[in-house]
């Protein structure tokens with residue numbers, strides 16, 4: 253897509269607005285479709301006025317947006333409204349999140365709450381300013397309310413430690429994460445772990461010298477339980493020996509049910525792990541095979557029951573709405589199956605095609621963009637069903653994030669039974685305190701800077717690079 257801008261608004265923002273209507277769209281000279289978005293923005297009579305012209309094939313649509321001048325967001329909101337009007341006219345329906353394009357929508361609603369607004373005032377303002385649909389505005393206001401107590405826990409002298417295990421038993425067809433699943437890459441695990449143990453010590457030392465208490469630890473991936481039991485034991489031992497006192501929460505993202513067994517779960521418990529994630533994604537063997545996951549529905553139930561027997565305080569299950577081959581019936585059956593198990597946390601993701609995934613590559617090869625979907629087919633119904641059914645079963649939505657190119661522009665939401673919110677998910681999403689991260693691809697975030705700007709320190713993304721740095 254070609255973007256033509258006349259006025260004071262960023263190109264990236266205009267691209268992100270275009271992606272709402274044309275998910276998967278490419279920009280720049282090197283490629284993309286024959287579509288064009290023309291935007292102009294200017295100030296007249298105390299108001300910022302924006303105009304958008306959207307051209308796709310033989311269709312042209314137009315939109316106009318206004319916002320009072322003098323507000324730092326005026327240009328963005330006016331342009332957002334203009335593109336929203338043009339896109340809605342062209343596609344025939346309005347997007348659920350209106351002009352919001354960011355990953356962390358709760359940042360906006362949290363700042364409204366911090367200014368003293370009530371839940372219903374926040375919901376009304378999200379609809380009024382950003383054209384968020386009423387259902388989504390209510391959801392966001394609700395998440396904001398649920399995040400309040402977690403943000404009180406994130407006092408200035410607290411922090412989290414994140415440990416990355418970027419290996420998986422197989423690669424999911426939709427994944428773009430730099431995670432290694434072939435035998436050649438899995439053979440790097442012994443060297444990787446040696447280096448990681450050194451970095452875990454360093455992360456804790458740094459937290460200590462910064463005067464921080466570690467209140468949450470998260471071992472994520474990839475699939476940390478792809479490690480053999482004795483290797484997992486060493487990693488957890490390295491964490492435990494550094495902990496001055498028991499953290500409020502200690503999570504291991506087991507992820508793939510086929511990597512979990514009684515021995516590994518008992519090792520986790522023996523090192524003080526309190527929360528484990530066991531992810532079915534969908535309760536349908538055919539779909540699981542189709543997306544490249546090696547486990548079955550029976551593997552999930554078995555791993556879940558082992559985790560419960562091992563006595564974890566909190567078990568999370570991840571689901572994905574809108575998977576290829578799935579539909580509302582299959583997804584709702586999955587929800588019913590999960591609700592019956594009564595896990596303390598359920599995270600509902602919306603299927604999202606990442607550009608470097610197998611699915612996106614195959615679609616590009618076939619010359620089709622059919623994997624992307626503006627309307628999302630019946631995925632919006634699946635997502636609404638999840639919110640209704642989990643709400644009826646006593647769960648509350650407590651964190652939220654969005655990804656580009658998600659089917660139907662929909663969100664990912666973490667739900668929790670009372671007393672079981674995953675603190676780390678809120679800490680990282682709302683950037684509430686320092687996170688000291690170690691391992692390939694890990695990102696350390698320092699939030700308590702003098703000017704309030706967050707400093708991100710990126711560890712090498714690829715395992716080879718990460719291991720090479722050992723010899724620096």
Ligand code: SF4
Pocket residue numbers: 419420422423424426427428429431473474475507508
């Ligand atoms: S389990 Fe997660 S990280 Fe591993 S391949 Fe699948 S989506 Fe990617």
